[in-house]
Amino acid sequence: MSLLNTYVEKEQQLKQLKDELDKLKNDERLKAELEFKNHLETLMREFDKSAAEVIHLLDPKPTANKTSNSTKSTGRAKRKLKIYKNPNTGKVVETRGGNQKTLKGWKEEYGADTVESWLVRTED
Numbered sequence: 210m211s212l213l214n215t216y217v218e219k220e221q222q223l224k225q226l227k228d229e230l231d232k233l234k235n236d237e238r239l240k241a242e243l244e245f246k247n248h249l250e251t252l253m254r255e256f257d258k259s260a261a262e263v264i265h266l267l268d269p270k271p272t273a274n275k276t277s278n279s280t281k282s283t284g285r286a287k288r289k290l291k292i293y294k295n296p297n298t299g300k301v302v303e304t305r306g307g308n309q310k311t312l313k314g315w316k317e318e319y320g321a322d323t324v325e326s327w328l329v330r331t332e333d
Contacts (some may be wrong), residue, residue: 290332293324301329 217263233239253263269282295302295315315324 287333291330292331293327295327295328 221269228318249263252258253260258266260317290303290305293312293315294300295304302309302315307313312324315327
């Protein structure tokens with residue numbers, strides 16, 4: 210690619226980024242978040258607290274005796290239950306993993322993306 214092509218491409222990218230930045234500047238959600246951030250920083254200075262101290266205060270690490278036994282024994286959280294419904298047959302499959310026999314058959318026959326679109330809901 211020539212240097213001129215690179216320059217023109219970068220110029221277009223810069224214009225696109227400026228447009229996106231202008232949209233963000235006018236977004237009310239961003240204004241609210243910035244206002245919150247400013248208030249929070251003011252409070253942190255007022256009470257002489259660091260960001261790490263605030264995070265620790267709001268989300269303390271659980272102590273060893275407070276952790277649940279199920280998390281300790283398995284080493285990871287329980288998978289979510291996924292419920293699929295085949296629109297062709299009406300058959301419903303509930304699974305917590307991708308290794309379910311019927312689900313694997315559907316994925317081979319219809320393709321993984323198609324089968325994922327059949328996801329009805331997930332539950333904890």
